Amino acid sequence: MMSQRSGTLSYQVFAAGFSLAVFLLFYVGCDLYGWRIGVLCTFGANALAAYVLHMMVDHSVKSFMPRDAPEWYMWGGRAVFIGATYLLVRSLELRAIYLKL
Incomplete structure (x- = not known):
């Protein structure tokens, strides 16, 4: 099992x-x-920033998603979530801002 x-x-x-x-x-x-896959390179180059930003974007997008949303609405919300996170991390990458430990 x-x-x-x-x-x-x-x-x-x-x-x-x-x-x-x-x-x-x-x-x-x-x-x-x-x-090389551009999206994975962007998220991998600034993984800590992506981790922090995805929590904030998730909280923002989740407030517009009802629990009984139809499937198309759910996929649209997921696309907005991934797109917004990518755009924020990409803008940090273009400015050469990297969060490191």
């Missing part, structure tokens, strides 16, 4: 294997073949 809630061993082994497989795909694509 696989359950994230109870933390069964089968779930943890599956999750570790799945995350390793996804990491391998990114390693092969980005490090070996040199592929």
Whole structure:
């Protein structure tokens, strides 16, 4: 039985294997073949700012989303959320403002 809630061993082994497989795909694509995806580069270059900004954007967008919203409205809200977060992080990147620890 696989359950994230109870933390069964089968779930943890599956999750570790799945995350390793996804990491391998990114390693092969980005490090070996040199592929770059602009959105991922923007979010990766300023990940801390993206993390902080996404919480604020989420709170703002969520206030316009009713709990019983139709599916198209939900997808529209998600697009606004991702777009606004990307635009804010991209504007920081263009100004060469990076948050680092």
